Amino acid sequence: MSMPRGTTVAISIVGVTLAAGSLAADTAIQAPRLGTPLSAGEVAKWDRTIFADGRGLPPGRGTARDGRIIYAQQCASCHGVRGEGGTAEELVNEPKPPSADNPSKAIGSYWPFAPTIFDFVRRSMPPAAPGSLSADETYAVTAYLLFANGIIPESQEMNAAALSAVRMPNRDGFVWIDVKK
Amino acid sequence: MAGKLTDDDLIPVAGGGLLHRRLFLGGGLVLAVAQTATSLRAEDAPRPHTEDPADPSWLHQTGLPFSGYGTPSRYEKRVVRNTGGNRSPAGDGVSWTPLQELEGIVTPSGLHFERHHDGVPDIDPNVHRLVIHGLVQQPLEFTVSDLLRYPMISRFLFIECGGNSNAGWHEEPIQRPVGDFHGLVSCSEWTGVPLSILLDEAGVDGKASWVIAEGADAGLLNVSLPLAKLKEDAFVALYENGERVRPENGYPLRLIVPGWEGITHVKWLRRLHVTDAPAMTRNETAKYTELLPSGKARMFTFVMDAKSLITSPSPGQKMHGANVYEIRGLAWSGRGRIAKVDVSADGGKSWAEAHLQEPVLSQCFTRFRSAWKWDGKPALLKSRATDETGYVQPERDVLVSERGREGYFHFNGIVCWAVDEDGTISHVYA
Numbered sequence: 001m002s003m004p005r006g007t008t009v010a011i012s013i014v015g016v017t018l019a020a021g022s023l024a025a026d027t028a029i030q031a032p033r034l035g036t037p038l039s040a041g042e043v044a045k046w047d048r049t050i051f052a053d054g055r056g057l058p059p060g061r062g063t064a065r066d067g068r069i070i071y072a073q074q075c076a077s078c079h080g081v082r083g084e085g086g087t088a089e090e091l092v093n094e095p096k097p098p099s100a101d102n103p104s105k106a107i108g109s110y111w112p113f114a115p116t117i118f119d120f121v122r123r124s125m126p127p128a129a130p131g132s133l134s135a136d137e138t139y140a141v142t143a144y145l146l147f148a149n150g151i152i153p154e155s156q157e158m159n160a161a162a163l164s165a166v167r168m169p170n171r172d173g174f175v176w177i178d179v180k181k
Numbered sequence: 182m183a184g185k186l187t188d189d190d191l192i193p194v195a196g197g198g199l200l201h202r203r204l205f206l207g208g209g210l211v212l213a214v215a216q217t218a219t220s221l222r223a224e225d226a227p228r229p230h231t232e233d234p235a236d237p238s239w240l241h242q243t244g245l246p247f248s249g250y251g252t253p254s255r256y257e258k259r260v261v262r263n264t265g266g267n268r269s270p271a272g273d274g275v276s277w278t279p280l281q282e283l284e285g286i287v288t289p290s291g292l293h294f295e296r297h298h299d300g301v302p303d304i305d306p307n308v309h310r311l312v313i314h315g316l317v318q319q320p321l322e323f324t325v326s327d328l329l330r331y332p333m334i335s336r337f338l339f340i341e342c343g344g345n346s347n348a349g350w351h352e353e354p355i356q357r358p359v360g361d362f363h364g365l366v367s368c369s370e371w372t373g374v375p376l377s378i379l380l381d382e383a384g385v386d387g388k389a390s391w392v393i394a395e396g397a398d399a400g401l402l403n404v405s406l407p408l409a410k411l412k413e414d415a416f417v418a419l420y421e422n423g424e425r426v427r428p429e430n431g432y433p434l435r436l437i438v439p440g441w442e443g444i445t446h447v448k449w450l451r452r453l454h455v456t457d458a459p460a461m462t463r464n465e466t467a468k469y470t471e472l473l474p475s476g477k478a479r480m481f482t483f484v485m486d487a488k489s490l491i492t493s494p495s496p497g498q499k500m501h502g503a504n505v506y507e508i509r510g511l512a513w514s515g516r517g518r519i520a521k522v523d524v525s526a527d528g529g530k531s532w533a534e535a536h537l538q539e540p541v542l543s544q545c546f547t548r549f550r551s552a553w554k555w556d557g558k559p560a561l562l563k564s565r566a567t568d569e570t571g572y573v574q575p576e577r578d579v580l581v582s583e584r585g586r587e588g589y590f591h592f593n594g595i596v597c598w599a600v601d602e603d604g605t606i607s608h609v610y611a
Binding site for chain 2: 032033037052053088089097098110113124127130173177
């Protein structure tokens with residue numbers, strides 16, 4: 001059995017930095033540097049971030065009419081037939097910010113950004129088979145949820161540009177606490 | 182009965198019979214302790230005397246064989262994580278650390294609380310990778326064996342779910358053992374590679390200010406974190422309490438963000454996207470934000486503020502008559518060390534400073550103890566933590582008046598246990 005050479009290097013670094021008192025600063029030069037460089041093409045296979053402004057949304061399109069069928073098949077059993085909630089969260093409420101009388105955290109009343117819906121459905125839903133919906137199906141179910149909350153008309157197509165342009169009722173409803181904007 | 186206590190020792194320093202913390206300094210103090218009611222269940226009750234304690238059968242036969250990995254005594258089967266909140270699907274829920282059954286400050290790895298959004302992935306470490314990309318000079322991929330060769334640091338740190346103790350917001354006080362109410366917090370020794378080393382290797386762009394961390398669970402859970410905090414003290418943990426991180430705690434890699442809410446400690450860490458803005462993921466907008474009475478909501482409430490709990494006596498346990506008891510509890514703060522813990526036996530009218538057991542570490546559980554001469558009359562027990570920044574744990578009614586009751590997350594109000602004349606203990610708002 002051979003001892004990987006890097007192990008010896010790493011141990012000596014710990015000794016040096018403990019003496020110097022600053023791990024991060026002193027190992028910046030001496031760290032093993034074992035990371036493998038990735039090409040832009042390789043990064044693209046990993047990068048699934050979708051930002052609030054729509055950066056990262058993939059090509060594709062869908063409408064609430066198509067999304068209604070997908071919702072009934074894939075979502076209603078947990079979220080309720082009309083998105084009223086069940087074993088999983090309420091998704092549908094009024095298209096206006098929450099209040100003391102209606103402290104709803106549904107999409108229409110609480111979610112500040114529409115691309116977040118697409119992102120969360122794509123990465124996490126349905127729970128038994130995340131990633132099983134196509135981009136078109138994901139746009140369609142996103143469109144349906146926006147329509148059901150009274151935010152877009154039933155016929156409006158959702159795609160990368162259209163979804164990025166949707167302004168959510170509670171967009172300005174949040175105050176950053178532990179980090180500055 | 183209590184031993185080694187003089188009449189002077191038994192002069193209370195606060196209402197309800199709380200004694201001075203100096204009693205703990207010499208060691209050897211013998212105090213009564215409330216008994217866990219669950220240990221009095223039929224299957225745990227003393228068995229008929231088939232064994233002679235002076236000469237039990239195990240003195241006369243070879244014991245059990247060696248084992249590859251030890252497990253607790255079969256007589257400790259009640260000490261488990263209770264699983265709750267699981268709905269549909271089964272992977273979405275929690276299990277609580279049984280705080281009332283544990284001592285010291287380290288949570289056994291198998292009892293560390295769980296919060297999973299879509300189950301525990303069965304990750305092959307030979308396949309798993311950590312990718313760093315975005316606003317960096319060179320996107321990089323690390324294997325787990327690569328990371329094992331980097332310099333490491335160790336820290337004893339608590340991790341607390343942002344939703345821990347959320348029953349504290351309820352209209353009526355919940356009646357449960359303390360672990361099933363407040364047990365979404367645990368404390369471990371975490372060991373791993375400082376994130377600053379890996380970020381430096383990739384070469385972070387000066388325009389970068391956020392990092393989006395993603396886990397390799399079925400939900401691909403992701404959260405946005407300020408770059409400054411990650412460079413300051415975050416690390417990629419490979420070990421927990423000396424052994425490789427358990428699957429349910431993030432095997433093979435867990436992001437550790439000291440003092441910040443549990444959701445930021447991304448388990449099964451696979452990707453760090455260095456960027457200039459938060460992604461505004463579902464878990465930092467629709468969840469882990471706190472709706473206020475004004476209709477506005479608190480967002481990016483990362484730090485877990487100071488908190489404390491009395492774990493003994495606590496609901497589900499029982500007092501056994503007037504005596505001098507040891508009050509035991511835990512305190513912690515995401516902002517640093519615990520400076521002091523005060524204990525009250527009269528519902529907060531008067532307070533006595535508790536003894537803090539060493540070690541007292543930053544962003545770590547601190548064990549406190551207090552001596553209490555209970556006269557057998559109704560009493561109201563509270564604990565109140567103060568951290569080194571001067572922050573004082575608030576009374577529940579103050580917290581509720583500031584935040585309302587719809588916030589769900591970050592309940593750190595003072596908790597009150599009522600002790601009845603018959604020795605039963607219940608949770609009250611007082």
